[in-house]
Amino acid sequence: MKKDAKGAGPQVVTANALESGLVVFRAPDGRWVRAIDEAQLVRGREEAAVLLDAATADAARNIVVEPYLVDVREEDGRIMPVLLREAIRAAGGPTIVEVSAYLHAAAI
Amino acid sequence: MYRYDEFDRRFVAERVAEFRDQVARRLSGELTEDEFRPLRLMNGVYLQLHAYMLRIAIPYGSLNATKLRRLARIARTYDRGFGHFTTRQNLQFNWIRLEDVPAILGELAEVEMHAIQTSGNCIRNVSADHFSGAAADEVADPRVYAEILRQWSSLHPEFSFLPRKFKIAVTAAEHDRAAIQVHDIGLHVKRGEAGEIGFSVYVGGGLGRTPMVAKKVRDFLPEAELLSYCEAILRVYNLYGRRDNKYKARIKILLHEAGVDEIARQIEEEYEQVRRRGVLLLPREEIDRIAAYFAPPAFEELPARSVTLERAKALDAGLAEFVARNVTTHKVPGYASVTISLKAIGAPPGDASAEQMEAVAAIAEAYAHDEVRVSHEQNLVLPHVRLDDLPVVYAALQKADLATPNAGYITDIIACPGLDYCSLANARSIPVAQRIAERFGDPARQREIGDLKIKISGCINACGHHHVGHIGILGVDRKGEEFYQITLGGSGDEMCSIGEIVGKGFSSEEVVDAVETIVDTYLKLRQGPGETFLAAFRRLGEAPFREALYADAG
Numbered sequence: 001m002k003k004d005a006k007g008a009g010p011q012v013v014t015a016n017a018l019e020s021g022l023v024v025f026r027a028p029d030g031r032w033v034r035a036i037d038e039a040q041l042v043r044g045r046e047e048a049a050v051l052l053d054a055a056t057a058d059a060a061r062n063i064v065v066e067p068y069l070v071d072v073r074e075e076d077g078r079i080m081p082v083l084l085r086e087a088i089r090a091a092g093g094p095t096i097v098e099v100s101a102y103l104h105a106a107a108i
Numbered sequence: 109m110y111r112y113d114e115f116d117r118r119f120v121a122e123r124v125a126e127f128r129d130q131v132a133r134r135l136s137g138e139l140t141e142d143e144f145r146p147l148r149l150m151n152g153v154y155l156q157l158h159a160y161m162l163r164i165a166i167p168y169g170s171l172n173a174t175k176l177r178r179l180a181r182i183a184r185t186y187d188r189g190f191g192h193f194t195t196r197q198n199l200q201f202n203w204i205r206l207e208d209v210p211a212i213l214g215e216l217a218e219v220e221m222h223a224i225q226t227s228g229n230c231i232r233n234v235s236a237d238h239f240s241g242a243a244a245d246e247v248a249d250p251r252v253y254a255e256i257l258r259q260w261s262s263l264h265p266e267f268s269f270l271p272r273k274f275k276i277a278v279t280a281a282e283h284d285r286a287a288i289q290v291h292d293i294g295l296h297v298k299r300g301e302a303g304e305i306g307f308s309v310y311v312g313g314g315l316g317r318t319p320m321v322a323k324k325v326r327d328f329l330p331e332a333e334l335l336s337y338c339e340a341i342l343r344v345y346n347l348y349g350r351r352d353n354k355y356k357a358r359i360k361i362l363l364h365e366a367g368v369d370e371i372a373r374q375i376e377e378e379y380e381q382v383r384r385r386g387v388l389l390l391p392r393e394e395i396d397r398i399a400a401y402f403a404p405p406a407f408e409e410l411p412a413r414s415v416t417l418e419r420a421k422a423l424d425a426g427l428a429e430f431v432a433r434n435v436t437t438h439k440v441p442g443y444a445s446v447t448i449s450l451k452a453i454g455a456p457p458g459d460a461s462a463e464q465m466e467a468v469a470a471i472a473e474a475y476a477h478d479e480v481r482v483s484h485e486q487n488l489v490l491p492h493v494r495l496d497d498l499p500v501v502y503a504a505l506q507k508a509d510l511a512t513p514n515a516g517y518i519t520d521i522i523a524c525p526g527l528d529y530c531s532l533a534n535a536r537s538i539p540v541a542q543r544i545a546e547r548f549g550d551p552a553r554q555r556e557i558g559d560l561k562i563k564i565s566g567c568i569n570a571c572g573h574h575h576v577g578h579i580g581i582l583g584v585d586r587k588g589e590e591f592y593q594i595t596l597g598g599s600g601d602e603m604c605s606i607g608e609i610v611g612k613g614f615s616s617e618e619v620v621d622a623v624e625t626i627v628d629t630y631l632k633l634r635q636g637p638g639e640t641f642l643a644a645f646r647r648l649g650e651a652p653f654r655e656a657l658y659a660d661a662g
Contacts, residue, residue, distance in 0.1 A: 001531075001532055001533070016155055019206055020206070021160035021204070022158065062137040066141065084527065084590065085533075088528060092158065094529060
């Protein structure tokens with residue numbers, strides 16, 4: 001279940017793209033991108049509020065749906081969400097391992 | 109198979125056109141998300157963790173080759189090549205683009221399918237025994253009544269905005285395969301002393317955060333009064349069900365708070381008024397008309413024992429094992445029902461690729477009178493297969509990686525999509541199911557353990573039915589970490605029971621070991637292979653299992 005970001009550390013803004021529903025992050029130039037590493041990183045309540053306002057304006061312009069702030073940490077130059085839920089979203093797909101049944105079935 | 113009449117066809121077509129317009133207005137910005145959300149939900153479209161999800165209604169899990177091929181085509185064209193069969197006998201696609209939904213709904217309408225009432229506070233897809241029409245132990249075909257309920261509840265003007273969602277299940281056998289006692293209304297089709305059809309009516313069952321076993325409010329409701337009585341139940345619920353708190357809005361809470369006697373009295377009072385008007389007595393000819401939709405296929409007169417099958421089994425141990433586990437006795441000699449497990453070891457429970465759907469469609473057409481069912485246990489069923497044809501059906505299933513002989517075994521796990529897909533989940537379900545299946549995947553070990561149902565939910569909403577798992581696993585979020593609470597002794601059949609929490613939860617790393625400890629304890633303490641896990645648990649209670657699980661913790 002979605003949890004509000006605590007905002008103690010760095011944050012990014014995420015949402016779902018209106019047309020595809022895919023997970024997206026707001027980049028510094030205002031584009032919405034699939035890769036969290038390209039997201040605009042903000043620190044502190046004021047910066048976060050400005051970023052979220054911009055994202056909310058994008059939602060009002062029907063570019064994205066339901067934007068919200070996500071707590072992240074930086075590791076080896078990469079941006080990593082703190083919560084597992086957000087890490088799974090940022091990964092762009094389930095954590096389920098490749099299934100041989102699918103691979104086999106595709107060859108039928 | 110159900111058939112669309114002119115009314116069905118028209119309203120589905122109208123709904124597709126209406127939703128096409130609504131999607132266009134949303135994409136153009138004319139509708140906000142707040143305005144659009146209830147509209148998309150009415151058409152089965154959720155916004156999930158990664159993308160839009162489309163839930164498609166499969167009435168009482170009934171499919172044929174045409175429908176299955178269409179689902180495969182949609183999976184391939186609009187999704188990522190697979191679909192997920194659910195515990196409501198429905199199908200979900202996880203990677204749908206919003207702009208594609210009207211086209212998909214149009215494609216579904218062409219094969220008499222839709223996504224209406226797969227969400228929202230209305231009467232959801234009516235579910236039924238997946239062996240309906242084939243089961244040796246049924247007294248009638250429950251699909252007839254499920255279909256009558258489907259027609260009655262579709263876009264019912266009075267019951268489209270209930271306090272909360274409402275689920276109905278129907279069985280016609282003493283052995284309940286449809287889990288009717290954990291539904292808002294559970295109907296058990298019976299025969300009276302003169303052979304007449306009637307229903308035992310159960311109300312107020314459900315899982316979720318407040319699991320409850322339904323209470324019987326009528327022992328024998330006459331067949332013709334099915335809809336008038338259901339209308340009375342829904343009326344009482346619609347009037348008195350709580351709308352101030354969605355966690356207390358299901359009819360089970362109403363029943364719990366007011367007491368079964370009081371609710372039963374109110375239902376009977378309302379029913380008397382409905383009955384006096386006589387408007388909803390089912391006419392005999394109408395029941396017969398619907399029953400004709402489900403007329404049995406032209407079964408051949410065959411010997412009860414198939415020499416072809418016995419010879420093939422003697423030569424192929426794999427076939428023998430498959431028949432022993434995945435083949436169920438049919439009411440007609442020389443036939444059987446086949447369970448197609450969607451639980452290949454290590455695969456996500458309930459998932460099927462487009463190619464697998466097409467393979468099943470081809471098999472159903474050639475060998476199973478063009479009938480396929482979805483079970484609430486997230487498997488597929490071929491209800492009518494000649495015993496003589498089982499070897500060739502098995503071979504075809506093997507080719508499609510669909511011949512796993514584990515129906516009802518410990519690896520035949522129900523699991524909700526969990527945190528891998530669902531925006532409500534707190535923890536992952538599918539990877540836990542995969543790891544348990546891999547741990548217990550050895551066929552000999554599964555045989556030794558015997559019947560054992562594991563059910564996994566990734567949150568308290570209990571879509572994985574964990575409360576009625578012999579071993580239930582509930583994923584919770586504990587300070588950002590996935591933890592899994594284990595319940596024991598649940599059952600969704602006619603001896604329905606809610607599992608008991610055995611103790612503190614286990615981490616993701618620990619949970620598979622914990623399941624193994626429980627299974628090993630059972631094997632050690634059972635009175636022989638004939639005593640199932642559930643029977644042993646009911647005899648022993650939770651103490652020995654708790655002791656085994658937490659002995660080291662002091």
